[in-house]
Amino acid sequence: MVQRIGLIGCGVISDIYLRNAALFRDIRFTACADMRAEAAEARAAQYGLRAMSPDELYASSEVDIVLNLTNPEAHAAVSLQALDAGKHVYTEKPLATSRADGEAIVAKAREKGLQVGSAPDTILGPGLQTCRRMIDDGTVGPVISGVATIMSRGMEHWHPAPAYYFQPGGGPVLDMGPYYIGALVTLLGPVAQVTAVGRVGLAERVVTAEGPNVGQRIRVEVPTTVHAVLGFESGAQVTLLASWDVWKHAHAPIELHGETASLRVPDPNFFGGRVERAVDRDSWTGADMADRFYGRANYPAAKPIHANYRGLGLAEMANAIEGAREPRVGGAWAFHILDVMLAILRSAEEGRGLAVASRCARPEALTDDEALSLLHEAPLRRVG
Numbered sequence: 001m002v003q004r005i006g007l008i009g010c011g012v013i014s015d016i017y018l019r020n021a022a023l024f025r026d027i028r029f030t031a032c033a034d035m036r037a038e039a040a041e042a043r044a045a046q047y048g049l050r051a052m053s054p055d056e057l058y059a060s061s062e063v064d065i066v067l068n069l070t071n072p073e074a075h076a077a078v079s080l081q082a083l084d085a086g087k088h089v090y091t092e093k094p095l096a097t098s099r100a101d102g103e104a105i106v107a108k109a110r111e112k113g114l115q116v117g118s119a120p121d122t123i124l125g126p127g128l129q130t131c132r133r134m135i136d137d138g139t140v141g142p143v144i145s146g147v148a149t150i151m152s153r154g155m156e157h158w159h160p161a162p163a164y165y166f167q168p169g170g171g172p173v174l175d176m177g178p179y180y181i182g183a184l185v186t187l188l189g190p191v192a193q194v195t196a197v198g199r200v201g202l203a204e205r206v207v208t209a210e211g212p213n214v215g216q217r218i219r220v221e222v223p224t225t226v227h228a229v230l231g232f233e234s235g236a237q238v239t240l241l242a243s244w245d246v247w248k249h250a251h252a253p254i255e256l257h258g259e260t261a262s263l264r265v266p267d268p269n270f271f272g273g274r275v276e277r278a279v280d281r282d283s284w285t286g287a288d289m290a291d292r293f294y295g296r297a298n299y300p301a302a303k304p305i306h307a308n309y310r311g312l313g314l315a316e317m318a319n320a321i322e323g324a325r326e327p328r329v330g331g332a333w334a335f336h337i338l339d340v341m342l343a344i345l346r347s348a349e350e351g352r353g354l355a356v357a358s359r360c361a362r363p364e365a366l367t368d369d370e371a372l373s374l375l376h377e378a379p380l381r382r383v384g
């Protein structure tokens with residue numbers, strides 16, 4: 001049975017979800033809502049949906065799953081309201097911005113017999129899944145160490161309304177951390193302890209992105225440069241460098257070093273990329289994921305350079321609901337990622353190492369056949 005999707009939060013990221021929706025067999029978007037009614041009406045007109053108020057959408061008999069694409073600070077309230085109304089929830093990252101809210105979402109879903117799924121679904125793409133296979137089959141040996149780098153100059157030069165990135169719930173750890181920590185937990189299992197330092201870099205940001213907010217000055221309220229060491233339960237130790245105060249750098253997104261080889265993991269913000277392995281000091285050998293379906297560049301639409309299949313996790317969750325099983329990018333995994341990120345921030349604030357209390361299982365691997373079976377039409381499935 002096709003799951004009917006009601007989207008709340010008709011901002012920047014809603015477009016790619018709506019565009020990709022046509023690919024997937026088990027989901028159909030029916031309605032959209034936003035606290036800014038004009039934003040909901042615009043998306044509804046663009047994609048042939050019913051614009052509703054948020055309250056109408058929670059109560060709608062035409063919605064099975066609420067897709068929560070609101071700003072991070074609103075995630076918990078929206079997800080809890082949707083669960084209270086008897087809807088499954090799939091939320092953009094992070095699951096919530098506090099541990100208590102994250103716990104409440106997972107507990108409410110369990111109590112009501114509903115599912116919670118959460119971005120990032122990039123871990124289901126061929127880039128991360130190939131790395132996972134290489135780790136699982138012993139191609140790199142047990143992982144000893146690694147470095148992950150979230151580094152850029154920030155968001156105010158491209159996002160038309162970037163203030164939320166610099167307010168509580170934002171910052172590079174909570175905003176981009178889900179991709180990197182989500183990928184690491186998928187590859188290596190849960191994190192047991194963290195130690196971090198952090199600071200505000202630039203105290204103020206000026207919006208240069210075109211749009212109504214150009215010239216706006218934003219006071220930075222969260223650390224924008226955080227360096228952390230993550231100790232995994234497996235024994236692996238990974239350094240995470242998370243900063244929006246970097247003009248240019250030459251680091252790979254994620255490098256992992258195993259007992260028999262080193263592995264370069266592609267940018268976990270996207271689905272494809274290049275996977276590389278080195279068994280000596282001379283050279284990397286690898287493969288590009290561009291010829292795999294979810295690895296093929298489709299974004300930006302006008303001149304594609306990245307594989308952006310956001311919505312794959314939502315489609316996988318719809319399929320899981322039908323099969324009465326847990327979604328791969330599920331609540332326990334998303335809660336552990338949140339727990340690790342909050343522990344990093346608290347460690348930096350308190351100046352001491354901290355144990356991470358939660359644990360989760362690694363999301364099940366997604367085989368190529370399973371990934372392609374989520375697509376709508378047979379001809380599309382052959383594209384890859």
Ligand SMILES: NC(=O)c1ccc[n+]([C@@H]2O[C@H](COP(=O)([O-])OP(=O)(O)OC[C@H]3O[C@@H](n4cnc5c(N)ncnc54)[C@H](O)[C@@H]3O)[C@@H](O)[C@H]2O)c1
Pocket residue numbers: 008009010011012013014033034035036039054069070071072074078092093094161175
């Ligand atoms: N922009 C990106 O490239 C990007 C990429 C991946 C993930 N995300 C995530 O997607 C989410 C949304 O980001 P965005 O960039 O689209 O933000 P945005 O500010 O462009 O859009 C968010 C929308 O949510 C609406 N909203 C906020 N609170 C609401 C509430 N309580 N009820 C109803 N509507 C509400 C706002 O009016 C706004 O239209 C965030 O969690 C972000 O981390 C964004």
